Amino acid sequence: MSGIAAGLSAPAHAAFTDRPIRMIVAYAAGGTGDLVGRMVAESLSQRLGTPVVVENQGGAGGAIAARVVSRAAPDGTTILLAGNAIFAILPHIANVGYDPVTGFTAIANISESQRLLAVRSTLPVTTLAELVQYGKRNPGKLNYGSSGVGSTLHVMTEMFRREAGFDATHIPFRGSAPGVQAMLSGDVDFMIDTVVIQHVLQGRLRGLAAVGESRLPQLPDIPTLAEQGYPNVRTSGWQALMGPPNMPPEIVATYASAVEAMLGDPAFRERLGRVGVVPSFRSPAQLAEDLREDNRQFGAIIRSAGITGE
Numbered sequence: 001m002s003g004i005a006a007g008l009s010a011p012a013h014a015a016f017t018d019r020p021i022r023m024i025v026a027y028a029a030g031g032t033g034d035l036v037g038r039m040v041a042e043s044l045s046q047r048l049g050t051p052v053v054v055e056n057q058g059g060a061g062g063a064i065a066a067r068v069v070s071r072a073a074p075d076g077t078t079i080l081l082a083g084n085a086i087f088a089i090l091p092h093i094a095n096v097g098y099d100p101v102t103g104f105t106a107i108a109n110i111s112e113s114q115r116l117l118a119v120r121s122t123l124p125v126t127t128l129a130e131l132v133q134y135g136k137r138n139p140g141k142l143n144y145g146s147s148g149v150g151s152t153l154h155v156m157t158e159m160f161r162r163e164a165g166f167d168a169t170h171i172p173f174r175g176s177a178p179g180v181q182a183m184l185s186g187d188v189d190f191m192i193d194t195v196v197i198q199h200v201l202q203g204r205l206r207g208l209a210a211v212g213e214s215r216l217p218q219l220p221d222i223p224t225l226a227e228q229g230y231p232n233v234r235t236s237g238w239q240a241l242m243g244p245p246n247m248p249p250e251i252v253a254t255y256a257s258a259v260e261a262m263l264g265d266p267a268f269r270e271r272l273g274r275v276g277v278v279p280s281f282r283s284p285a286q287l288a289e290d291l292r293e294d295n296r297q298f299g300a301i302i303r304s305a306g307i308t309g310e
Contacts, residue, residue: 093302236299
């Protein structure tokens with residue numbers, strides 16, 4: 001194992017504390033984010049030799065959880081599990097009470113989301129290029145769904161639409177499930193989401209582009225957005241461990257080593273896969289750079305498109 005595990009001589013246990021570690025999870029109990037958080041907490045407890053206790057703080061789009069951690073002591077006893085929307089999108093549309101870049105210490109990336117751009121089966125397009133041309137030939141006719149105004153998927157789709165140069169009306173839903181149901185009934189034309197994948201596999205929707213760094217293993221014949229001419233569209237959707245600002249490097253290294261080992265364990269990777277999550281380790285430095293770039297790019301499109309919170 002390379003990277004943090006080989007490059008930093010971090011201790012194999014949480015020598016920095018003799019108290020339980022609070023892992024604030026920025027999601028309500030029962031969802032995928034919560035399930036991932038509990039798997040991570042269990043594994044970290046074993047690897048650090050210190051209890052890691054999950055505390056769900058899902059309010060205000062995750063801002064409550066982020067505020068708690070951004071104001072905590074940087075002693076390693078309080079950490080955050082959260083997705084990039086809390087750092088790259090929410091601060092641009094709401095008064096969150098924390099600085100998304102300087103208000104945290106990047107520890108390690110945990111996972112990437114699997115996402116797909118899909119269209120309703122009755123839309124007369126079979127490729128991404130045909131969707132773009134259809135939109136250009138029929139201005140104002142297309143619409144797209146998302147899991148809500150200002151959601152990662154809303155901003156991502158708006159970024160793609162603008163890069164491709166066609167018009168489409170945004171239809172926000174309260175969550176992904178009602179959005180995909182509207183696609184299945186023919187009321188929504190296209191959507192970027194995770195929940196569309198199963199419907200594409202079942203032949204109920206048509207997949208046109210994988211939205212991420214690589215193709216989806218279950219749909220390997222569908223090229224990524226980058227492969228189809230849109231390398232500048234920011235497609236990252238990650239979950240990571242973050243700490244309060246000014247965490248000592250040796251504490252960060254301890255956590256990062258444990259996360260890298262955890263994500264290298266085939267049994268743990270298989271557990272994540274069962275809830276639809278793709279393991280993806282990135283070091284503290286890499287994660288910090290991704291956080292800055294996501295914040296910059298998503299912020300620019302939010303301002304350009306005039307996206308505001310509900």
